[in-house]
Amino acid sequence: MSTATPGGFAPWPAAYAERYRAxxxxxxxxxxxxxxxxxAAHPDRVAIVDGDRRWTYRELDERADRLAAGLLxxxxxxxxxxxxxxxxxxxxxxxxxxxxxxxxxxVFALPAHRESEIRYFCExxxxxxxxxxDVHAGxxxxxxxxxxxxxxxxxxxxxxVGDPGEHTSLxxxxxxPVDIHxxxxxxxxxxxxxxxxxxxxxxxxxxxHDDYIYSLRGSNDICAIDEDSVYLCVLPAAHxxxxxxxxxxxxLYAGARVVLCPRSDPDTAFPLIERExxxxxxxxxxxxxxxxxxxxxxxxxxSSLEVLxxxxxxxxxxxxxxxxxxxxxxxxxxFGMAEGLVNYTRLDDPxxxxxxxxxxxxSPDDEILIVDGEDNAxxxxxxxHLLTRGPYTIRGYWNAPEHNARSFTEDGFYxxxxxxxxxxxxHLVVEGRAxxxxxxxxxxxxxxxxxxxxxAHPAVHDASVVAVPDPYLGxxxxxxxxxxxxxxxxxxxxxxxxxxxxxxxxxxxxDRVEFVDAFPQTGIGKISKRDLRAxxxx
Ligand code: OOB
Numbered sequence: 001m002s003t004a005t006p007g008g009f010a011p012w013p014a015a016y017a018e019r020y021r022a023x024x025x026x027x028x029x030x031x032x033x034x035x036x037x038x039x040a041a042h043p044d045r046v047a048i049v050d051g052d053r054r055w056t057y058r059e060l061d062e063r064a065d066r067l068a069a070g071l072l073x074x075x076x077x078x079x080x081x082x083x084x085x086x087x088x089x090x091x092x093x094x095x096x097x098x099x100x101x102x103x104x105x106x107v108f109a110l111p112a113h114r115e116s117e118i119r120y121f122c123e124x125x126x127x128x129x130x131x132x133x134d135v136h137a138g139x140x141x142x143x144x145x146x147x148x149x150x151x152x153x154x155x156x157x158x159x160x161v162g163d164p165g166e167h168t169s170l171x172x173x174x175x176x177p178v179d180i181h182x183x184x185x186x187x188x189x190x191x192x193x194x195x196x197x198x199x200x201x202x203x204x205x206x207x208x209h210d211d212y213i214y215s216l217r218g219s220n221d222i223c224a225i226d227e228d229s230v231y232l233c234v235l236p237a238a239h240x241x242x243x244x245x246x247x248x249x250x251x252l253y254a255g256a257r258v259v260l261c262p263r264s265d266p267d268t269a270f271p272l273i274e275r276e277x278x279x280x281x282x283x284x285x286x287x288x289x290x291x292x293x294x295x296x297x298x299x300x301x302x303s304s305l306e307v308l309x310x311x312x313x314x315x316x317x318x319x320x321x322x323x324x325x326x327x328x329x330x331x332x333x334x335f336g337m338a339e340g341l342v343n344y345t346r347l348d349d350p351x352x353x354x355x356x357x358x359x360x361x362x363s364p365d366d367e368i369l370i371v372d373g374e375d376n377a378x379x380x381x382x383x384x385h386l387l388t389r390g391p392y393t394i395r396g397y398w399n400a401p402e403h404n405a406r407s408f409t410e411d412g413f414y415x416x417x418x419x420x421x422x423x424x425x426x427h428l429v430v431e432g433r434a435x436x437x438x439x440x441x442x443x444x445x446x447x448x449x450x451x452x453x454x455x456a457h458p459a460v461h462d463a464s465v466v467a468v469p470d471p472y473l474g475x476x477x478x479x480x481x482x483x484x485x486x487x488x489x490x491x492x493x494x495x496x497x498x499x500x501x502x503x504x505x506x507x508x509x510x511d512r513v514e515f516v517d518a519f520p521q522t523g524i525g526k527i528s529k530r531d532l533r534a535x536x537x538x
Pocket of ligand 1: 194196240313314335339342358416417418430433442
């Protein structure tokens with residue numbers, strides 16, 4: 001019997017858990033054991049390629065063991081939260097598997113996150129440690145870490161990959177492996193993932209070993225990942241898409257090879273594809289377009305590439321049609337969410353289905369409802385709100401009862417905030433979005449979060465952030481701002497600078513700022529974001 005575990009994790013009701021086990025979706029696996037098994041089965045196969053470093057399965061397994069011992073030695077143990085913010089480096093996998101092994105929970109931050117986000121993750125999860133690179137993309141993470149550590153009392157450790165400065169070297173804590181007692185069970189939490197967010201405060205997504213590993217196994221079947229696959233990780237490794245769809249963890253589950261790409265541009269990625277014989281990778285739509293254009297210019301042998309997954313935001317039909325001719329591989333559209341549900345077009349779907357839909361769910365037990373504004377089911381083919389429930393979709397955010405009451409129905413369906421329709425073949429087409437979020441080329445921005453930062457400016461009376469169309473990113477952000485009566489006149493760059501200096505990730509800083517005297521209103525006097533969006537698109 002599962003009951004609520006500490007930290008506000010809402011597990012699946014027992015009847016569902018039993019059903020998912022009986023169906024063979026949940027097989028009682030854990031990540032720690034998974035790596036152990038793969039290492040025993042083929043110790044000398046290469047698991048991770050990072051530049052000139054090539055770690056075999058045995059090496060990754062041993063490193064995870066030594067680091068797990070080191071973490072225990074530092075007093076970190078089961079259920080402790082550790083914020084992990086690393087670029088695409090081999091150490092990301094070393095620390096994550098070490099944490100998995102001892103049952104401590106990685107909290108996955110993105111390299112782009114800055115003080116505002118990191119401070120919140122550390123405070124909200126009462127994290128005991130924060131793992132960073134020394135300097136990445138010109139940003140010194142150690143300085144940020146020192147500030148956050150000074151303010152967050154639970155945060156006892158900062159571990160650094162590279163030059164630790166005033167902090168502790170991650171490599172330096174590794175120890176001789178020890179027996180680990182009381183490691184995680186398959187139905188325990190494995191990590192906390194970040195939600196794209198549509199509210200002022202980001203929400204955390206609790207995923208278990210059982211449920212996440214099922215999504216990997218299901219993805220591997222659908223994407224034909226086997227031990228001969230070579231997966232190129234281009235997007236930030238901590239994001240759910242490159243992590244699990246089928247992603248690096250899917251590839252490791254299959255005993256395949258993961259190649260880490262330090263940057264996403266074709267000049268970095270194409271030589272790696274050629275050198276490593278990459279067979280599969282995943283991109284967001286703007287990057288896919290960039291790659292298509294670079295491939296059309298020629299110059300690299302990309303013939304090893306069999307599958308390109310594109311998702312995170314809507315991929316236009318026009319761009320989708322160019323994938324096969326330009327890159328010589330099969331496109332797989334993927335419409336997923338860190339909360340769970342992932343849809344894929346199938347490799348053997350007709351080309352028309354591949355280029356015009358965002359796929360169908362992984363699991364026969366993924367329940368899909370398409371409803372109107374009052375949760376009434378709509379007739380087949382109609383466009384409406386997507387609700388979902390299933391063996392790898394969470395039943396609640398971590399420690400967020402108020403959000404949960406809004407984001408989940410009483411019978412446990414997750415309100416995705418996406419507006420979709422279902423074709424006769426069961427494929428979903430994403431038609432829009434009902435949540436207050438901007439999807440900037442796959443990077444999600446909660447309007448309210450940015451609005452709160454704008455409202456902190458002494459000259460700002462009110463602010464409203466909306467998406468405006470963009471030919472490359474799909475959407476960009478536009479902040480509409482009403483200044484206080486009598487306030488000093490402000491210019492857009494000053495507002496952007498203010499938001500940036502509050503420590504918000506760069507991708508959330510408004511692309512455009514427009515000053516207005518009043519906001520358009522809806523019939524009942526709320527701000528009409530629809531009218532603002534229409535204005536922004538003009
Ligand atoms: C992925 O995960 P998140 O959590 O960053 O964002 C989820 C949201 C979805 O609710 C939807 O609004 C949007 O991103 N989205 C798409 C899409 N894929 C995601 N919208 C239109 N078309 C698509 N293909 O973005 C994510 C997680 C796992 C796999 C792939 C993407």
